[in-house]
Amino acid sequence: MGPTGLAVRGSRGLLRQIREAMAGQIPAQAKLDMVVRIIARSMVAEVCSLYLRRSHGDLELFATEGLAREAVHVTRLKAGEGLVGEIVRLGRPLNLSDAPNHPAFAYRPETGEDPYHAFLGVPLLRGGRGIGVLVVQNATTRTYSEEEVEDLQIIAMVLAELVGSGDILGEAELRDVEIAPHRPERVKGAKFADGLAFGVAVLHEAPVAVGHLLSDDPVAEEARLKVAVNGLQAQIDQMLEGEGGLIGASYEVLDTYRMFAHDRGWNRSLEEAVRSGLTAEAAVERVRSEHRARLGKAKDPYLRERLHDLEDLNDRLLRHLSGDGDVARELPDNAILIARNLGPADLLEYDRTKLKGILLEEGSTASHAAIVARALDIPCVGRLPGLRDRLSQGDPVIVDAESGEAFLRPRPDVIKAMNARLEVRTQRKAEFAKLRDTPAFTRDGAKITLLMNAGLAVDLDILRETGAEGIGLFRTEFQFMVAEELPRLEAQTSLYQKVFEAADGMPVTFRTLDLGGDKLLPYMEAEREENPALGWRAIRMGLDRPALLKMQVRALIWAAKGRPLRIMFPLVANVDEFRAARAMVDNEVAWALRRGRPAPSRLDVGAMIEAPSLIWHLDALLPMTDFVSVGTNDLMQYLFAADRGNPRVADRYDPLSPPALRALKTIQSACAETGTPVSVCGEMAGRPLEAFALTALGFDRLSMPPAGIGPVKQMVLSCDREAASRGVNTLIKSAAGSIRNEIETLARKLYVAV
Ligand code: PEP
Ligand code: MG
Numbered sequence: 063m064g065p066t067g068l069a070v071r072g073s074r075g076l077l078r079q080i081r082e083a084m085a086g087q088i089p090a091q092a093k094l095d096m097v098v099r100i101i102a103r104s105m106v107a108e109v110c111s112l113y114l115r116r117s118h119g120d121l122e123l124f125a126t127e128g129l130a131r132e133a134v135h136v137t138r139l140k141a142g143e144g145l146v147g148e149i150v151r152l153g154r155p156l157n158l159s160d161a162p163n164h165p166a167f168a169y170r171p172e173t174g175e176d177p178y179h180a181f182l183g184v185p186l187l188r189g190g191r192g193i194g195v196l197v198v199q200n201a202t203t204r205t206y207s208e209e210e211v212e213d214l215q216i217i218a219m220v221l222a223e224l225v226g227s228g229d230i231l232g233e234a235e236l237r238d239v240e241i242a243p244h245r246p247e248r249v250k251g252a253k254f255a256d257g258l259a260f261g262v263a264v265l266h267e268a269p270v271a272v273g274h275l276l277s278d279d280p281v282a283e284e285a286r287l288k289v290a291v292n293g294l295q296a297q298i299d300q301m302l303e304g305e306g307g308l309i310g311a312s313y314e315v316l317d318t319y320r321m322f323a324h325d326r327g328w329n330r331s332l333e334e335a336v337r338s339g340l341t342a343e344a345a346v347e348r349v350r351s352e353h354r355a356r357l358g359k360a361k362d363p364y365l366r367e368r369l370h371d372l373e374d375l376n377d378r379l380l381r382h383l384s385g386d387g388d389v390a391r392e393l394p395d396n397a398i399l400i401a402r403n404l405g406p407a408d409l410l411e412y413d414r415t416k417l418k419g420i421l422l423e424e425g426s427t428a429s430h431a432a433i434v435a436r437a438l439d440i441p442c443v444g445r446l447p448g449l450r451d452r453l454s455q456g457d458p459v460i461v462d463a464e465s466g467e468a469f470l471r472p473r474p475d476v477i478k479a480m481n482a483r484l485e486v487r488t489q490r491k492a493e494f495a496k497l498r499d500t501p502a503f504t505r506d507g508a509k510i511t512l513l514m515n516a517g518l519a520v521d522l523d524i525l526r527e528t529g530a531e532g533i534g535l536f537r538t539e540f541q542f543m544v545a546e547e548l549p550r551l552e553a554q555t556s557l558y559q560k561v562f563e564a565a566d567g568m569p570v571t572f573r574t575l576d577l578g579g580d581k582l583l584p585y586m587e588a589e590r591e592e593n594p595a596l597g598w599r600a601i602r603m604g605l606d607r608p609a610l611l612k613m614q615v616r617a618l619i620w621a622a623k624g625r626p627l628r629i630m631f632p633l634v635a636n637v638d639e640f641r642a643a644r645a646m647v648d649n650e651v652a653w654a655l656r657r658g659r660p661a662p663s664r665l666d667v668g669a670m671i672e673a674p675s676l677i678w679h680l681d682a683l684l685p686m687t688d689f690v691s692v693g694t695n696d697l698m699q700y701l702f703a704a705d706r707g708n709p710r711v712a713d714r715y716d717p718l719s720p721p722a723l724r725a726l727k728t729i730q731s732a733c734a735e736t737g738t739p740v741s742v743c744g745e746m747a748g749r750p751l752e753a754f755a756l757t758a759l760g761f762d763r764l765s766m767p768p769a770g771i772g773p774v775k776q777m778v779l780s781c782d783r784e785a786a787s788r789g790v791n792t793l794i795k796s797a798a799g800s801i802r803n804e805i806e807t808l809a810r811k812l813y814v815a816v
Contacts, residue, residue: 259440335349747774
């Protein structure tokens with residue numbers, strides 16, 4: 063802060079005065095009136111006004127010194143309206159020498175504003191959101207100095223905290239103000255992993271709560287800050303230079319991160335905030351708010367990622383300040399994890415027995431976090447924008463992934479209803495468990511083989527519990543995605559061996575690496591592609607980089623140790639690709655034999671049907687495969703030209719529609735004619751209603767997330783397949799875009815449990 067700054071004039075004194083005014087035993091309005099008066103006097107301004115945002119979004123004048131008092135609680139501006147609205151929209155200060163000439167200026171006669179030219183407004187930011195605006199004005203045409211802008215920002219930050227934490231206004235006054243995350247709220251998102259959970263909010267990488275805002279000893283505080291910043295820098299440097307150093311892209315990412323940590327501007331902003339009288343923690347929060355406001359609106363994905371880095375850095379610094387910079391993530395029992403988004407590795411860092419639910423601001427059903435959540439059977443609701451700002455660490459939360467909702471700080475009656483539903487679910491789970499050893503035959507005697515999808519060692523623990531007859535899809539890329547560096551031959555062999563052992567003789571279908579698209583590896587260079595879903599991924603990458611694919615096939619053969627082995631290739635779009643891949647497997651078997659290793663006692667090589675092109679070349683494909691598996695997640699995205707990872711379009715189509723079901727029927731019929739075993743292993747196979755349609759179409763091998771097996775088995779046991787088949791085959795002739803309701807009605811008419 064410069065020599066003319068408030069720091070020199072005594073900002074600490076001012077902040078203290080504000081705090082005292084707010085602590086007094088006087089009505090809330092009188093407190094605010096006093097605060098604006100103190101600020102106006104200290105800033106030598108003729109006007110000081112405070113606007114707060116109501117829940118409907120309008121900014122309301124809450125207190126003023128200098129403008130007409132009748133305007134208080136009368137003047138309202140929409141977000142983006144007037145200079146005040148503009149400040150909230152931009153999330154940064156506006157410093158104008160002649161406000162009435164600014165294009166955004168909105169004249170409000172009730173305020174008597176005409177004579178004021180100089181205008182300085184700063185946003186009140188809480189959790190990166192603008193919750194209000196603090197304005198000072200002077201009659202003369204002047205520009206406020208940079209120091210004055212800084213001063214007002216510090217005051218605004220303290221005010222935002224005090225207002226938001228309920229220190230300034232009581233609950234009654236705050237009821238309608240959009241700053242108080244203490245009211246019950248119900249928010250609608252999208253269901254990513256089924257289930258219900260009640261627990262307490264744990265903010266992913268949650269910052270340590272900032273308790274004290276004002277320091278008594280800025281010199282000591284600056285020293286604390288320095289120690290923490292040094293600790294943080296050393297930690298990051300060590301991450302880069304330490305033993306087992308990182309390679310390739312992940313090094314670059316961390317190096318950028320290190321640059322931020324050493325950034326002089328960042329350090330200077332922190333020091334200045336501390337010198338003005340804030341605690342080191344409050345200084346971190348203040349600088350963070352600015353970053354969020356500035357970068358949060360950036361459309362460029364690169365900049366948004368940088369914001370993520372900065373957030374992470376701030377959190378780390380707070381942890382260093384509290385003295386536990388290196389402590390691992392601890393969870394309370396019944397934790398509900400709250401995050402913007404999660405990588406698959408993030409989830410695995412938490413104790414699974416304590417993690418009861420997940421709420422995400424972003425993501426999609428097909429995102430990593432969602433797939434891992436389903437694999438671990440943890441209820442997950444996503445697409446809840448702004449969630450992290452509406453919750454505090456430790457708030458009670460309900461995850462209702464049945465309806466795709468979350469209840470924040472639920473009322474007792476909601477908790478009671480929720481507990482009743484949880485009990486029903488537990489009972490149903492117990493019923494499913496009882497069915498575990500019952501083979502899945504339809505009422506008219508058709509055997510349906512129910513298999514489990516897996517991809518991580520943790521999945522294998524529950525294989526027996528589910529009653530699945532094997533693993534129909536083992537996603538081998540998960541091991542690669544959660545690893546710090548490329549898993550070598552030994553690591554791969556060791557995981558596959560574990561899978562064989564856990565399966566204990568039951569069949570396992572290993573799918574070779576399905577990387578690329580949305581599944582990128584931090585340690586592998588990948589060019590950014592315009593359309594990753596249509597890009598260099600899966601078998602395309604495998605055939606172009608044969609060393610990687612060969613190594614994997616070798617690991618599978620070694621791990622099989624003479625047992626039967628099933629391998630399938632993802633995203634085959636052309637029969638030549640399958641031919642080449644199959645030849646590679648044959649070569650590897652021959653190579654293993656030459657090396658004196660046992661060949662698998664039986665080798666089945668299959669293709670996934672995910673690219674629509676194959677539907678018109680099944681006559682060529684099927685004779686060269688030992689089996690096929692329909693990956694409906696991808697098949698649907700390509701059939702409907704709708705990116706499965708893009709929330710805007712992912713749910714626009716319905717697999718229970720004539721085109722989708724007719725495509726599936728074509729595949730099933732061709733397989734039946736040629737006697738080629740066929741399964742469905744996309745997520746739809748694990749949903750009872752969809753599984754009902756698949757069974758009706760003639761599919762008798764379904765592979766699904768573990769949680770689907772109980773409900774799908776119940777469906778199978780209650781299903782008359784002949785009748786279902788007649789019904790569904792008629793319905794798919796429909797001219798409707800979706801026949802979900804019709805299929806559901808059919809199932810109910812046939813008393814099928816869907
Ligand atoms: C699919 O696409 O349906 C599938 C099972 O594979 P993944 O979800 O791993 O792409
Ligand atoms: Mg797929």
